[in-house]
Amino acid sequence: MVAYSVVLSIILVIIWVGQTRLKKFKKLPPSPFPCLPIIGHLYLVKSPLYRALGKLSNRHGPMLMLWFGTRRAFLVSSPEAIEECLTSNDMAFANRPHLLAGKHLGYDYTTLAWSSYGDHWRNLRRITSLELLSAHRLHTLSSIRAEEVRLLGKKVYQSAMKDGTVEMKSMFFELMLNVLMMMIAGKRYFGDSVADVEEGRRFKEIVEETFKMMETTNVSDYLPWWKWIGGRELEKKMIALKGKRDGFMQGLLDEHKRKLVYVGESDGSKEEIKGKDDKKNFIQVMLMLQETESDQYYNDELIKGLMQVLLSAGTDTSSGTMEWVLSFLLNNPEHLKKAQVEIDTYVGKDRLLDESDISNLPYLRCIINETMRMKPPGPLVFHESAKNCVVGGYHIPRGTMLLMNLWAMQNDPKNWEDPQEFKPERFIGLEGSRDGYKLMPFGAGRRKCPAENLAMRMIGLTLGTLIQCFDWDRMSDEKIDMTEGKGLTMPKAKPLVAKCQPRQQAAKLLI
Secondary structure (H helix, E strand, O other): OHHHHHHHHHHHHHHHHHHHHHHHOOOOOOOOOOOEOOOEOHHHOOOOHHHHHHHHHHHHOOEEEEEEOOEEEEEEOOHHHHHHHHOOOOOOOOEOOOOHHHHHOOOOOOOOOOOOOOHHHHHHHHHHHHHOOOHHHHHHOHHHHHHHHHHHHHHHHHHHHHHOEEEHHHHHHHHHHHHHHHHHHOOOOOOOOOOOHHHHHHHHHHHHHHHHHHOOOOHHHOOHHHHHOOOHHHHHHHHHHHHHHHHHHHHHHHHHHOOEEEOOOOOOOEEEOOOOHHHOOHHHHHHHHHHHOOOOOOOHHHHHHHHHHHHHHHOHHHHHHHHHHHHHHHHOHHHHHHHHHHHHHHOOOOOOOOHHHHHHOHHHHHHHHHHHHHOOOOOEEEEEOOOOEEEOOEEEOOOOEEEEEHHHHHOOOOOOOOOOOOOHHHHOOOOOOOEOOOEOOOOOOOOOOOOHHHHHHHHHHHHHHHHHHEEEEOOOOOOOOOOEOOOOOOOEOOOOEEEEEEOOOHHHHHO
16 A cells, blocks of 8 residues: 555656646747657758758748757757847857867867856957957958968969869868968968978878867767767867867967067066067967966966867868859859959959958959858857747747757748859848848857958958959869768868969969
8 A cells, every 4th residue: 555655656746747847848949750769859960960950940940949869959040030049048048068079179168169158258259359350450460361362372373384273172271271370370381481391291180180070970969878888989089189289289389488588677577579569479469468467367278279269260161161152153154254354343453452452342242142141151050058048939948059050041042032043143232241140151149250350351362362363164064063061161072173274464463
């Protein structure tokens, strides 16, 4: 009788708890059926993820609640839902999910990309915005970008004169690495005038290994017990990569520290022997802050974390966009010709295009916007809710991972007429790289990409220069393969190889 009472009590408690939870979460967004035991909706995950999730949204609606193992994920793919997430609920969704990559490659979730919203994150954002990416800083370092683009043009010219063909993927990628490393550490690692070939080789290996690692889905992020079965190997690789990255960045810091000399006997302060303040690279600026601030906040780990975030976020995204733009133009030569005529008309043929010209080349900007609409550099944006909130009338519990499918939104016929057609003209008259919340390749809200200005300058300057100096064509009558490859930044599956012929003024302008 006692045992019967105990069992009955347990059953009643279970029913009561179930009813309470059902009542509490009755306004959760709809969830695709079936949600399997243990794995939830992981069986729906296919590559590329943004396309698989886009099909789910088309079938079930623009707001869905998914279960990836033990993680709850709120999938949104409409401008209205995303706007609500990033305006009235921007504070609630300002966190990042704690994934294993953030632990090992993000200095235990303390870098700008992985840190939770709060005082530390705001300070990192301030440092990045003021010390490297402010309009003033970008202007003072514009000569670096101009020189690197000129060297790229010279390299393309030499390849064109040799056999008329160029492989652009590696050229764009090495360009962005050189630009960012010149801004960060005053060093270039690719092309001519490379001071340390071995250091450049190590740097390239680390960068390539980092992007390869980020392409790999870590199952134990969603099924924690998986690491005890087969997930330890990936974690070991992350730990090894962390050591390589940390050692390389520390070497750059130590090299700059050796160039500091004591100049004041009274206060023991240090300063750089060379360079005016506005010409200093990022490491020099940060080391000066490290020396002058007394609270030890600007330690080596913070500086290395910022360096790694800038490199990871600023290379693959911009170089990939340039490759997509040129691919679209080769498949649509009438748009390429219009861009060339615009540049010839405004810039002329007696000087190279300059960054200051980009704002006066609206059609070039339309081409870039249309490319980022169709092939956004960040097709999926991950946030996490720090508190309970309401979106579209649905209850979103604290700790829910927010998945914003920008690719699905920007390729949805409900938002764009003929979304699969490359039509730069649709952006005529649009300022910037936003169209409300229908187009947001750099995100929005508190966690919007701080490097948008730098990216648009580099993409515009590089493509404008290549269009100004060369006539481009496909390798054959077949169109360029526009299939997407693996990766978080939507790379092309097949690297772009094209034919180009230097225009009459190219040699004079580039060499």
